[in-house]
Amino acid sequence: MPNPFKPSFGVSPPLLVGRDDLLDEFAEALEDGPGSAARATIYTGARGSGKTVMLNAVEDRAREQGWVVISETASPGFVDRIVRQHLPGLLRDFDPGAVRRRLTGITGPLGAGGATWSAVEAHLADAGLRNQAALLTDLLAENGAGLLITLDEIHRNQIGELRELATTVQHAFREERELAFVGAGLALAVSDVVNDEVLTFLRRAERHHLGSVGREDVARAIREPVEANGRQLADDVLAEMVEGTRGYPFLIQLVGARVWRRHPSAPEVSMDDARLGVTDALRRLGSLVHEPALADASDIDKSFLLAMARDDGPSKMADIQRRLDVDVNYASQYRLRLIAAELIEPVRRGYVDFALPYLREYLRSHAAAEM
């Protein structure tokens, strides 16, 4: 039996749980028309919280409503890819004659009557992002549809290109075009970008933090794919797996996959499979999640985290401050940095806890070594 679970970043799960409200909110914004708030949305969340697969899901929702989608990642050259590949490609799907006529209206004559598509394409690239987006949304609007642009891994490094895209999106909003924008990134990266003066529309965008998923939803995300693939799962076995995930989306898939593969052709998942599968999944979590999440942390960030790891539950700020032998301001500055980096989160007044599951255990077992 093929393994139904998908423990890979960016790969949509067999069942996406706990996000229906957000998806409905987005779909409604497309129906509601220009000016609807959720037509500019940003999802934030730690590594493995499901940002990329949320983008996949909103793209699917948009397509269901007949919209066309440009899906990009904020790596160098993304605006160029939109201008030279995505937009001309989408425009090509329309009546080329209509595109040619309108383009001539925007940018001036385009050679003699029978310009080839490659001439049109070159002209389109020169017309730029804003003109192409205007042209496409005009054509789409005639069919009651629009354009969704998604941008994954928003980061300050691409601030110049982000400004270019943001300016176009902002204009399109002002002109009440059928256009929507959904971005995703770590909260720290997003707040860096959102505070840029030029990117005002991003500041006004709806921001949603993708956190952990409730037990009921986790149970469904595991049970349904298992049963749909012909195997049974007793309640206590399922509970063991649910417990192991701690509601962390990536672990839903990793636990599911590692448990499944123990005996893929057995009619029932055993308690033994569940326990050993969870252990196996947790062993892999360090290199898949904790190590990369800590890659940008400074030495001081790490000492702060290690000071927290001495507690079995949430840490009191006063204790951390004492353990590090620093003053209140210093400690609270690092607290803010680590919250923004989605490594820790405030739990109640004066307390913080780890934001990634099993990070405490990881830090404890690596404290002496290379950290």
Ligand SMILES: Nc1ncnc2c1ncn2[C@@H]1O[C@H](COP(=O)(O)OP(=O)(O)O)[C@@H](O)[C@H]1O
């Ligand atoms: N709501 C969810 N329900 C079930 N699995 C999920 C959910 N969200 C994410 N996943 C799974 O978690 C993993 C990480 O998702 P991804 O979108 O790549 O995270 P991010 O982009 O935030 O790092 C993927 O294997 C994905 O299938």
Ligand SMILES: [Mg+2]
């Ligand atoms: Mg991602």
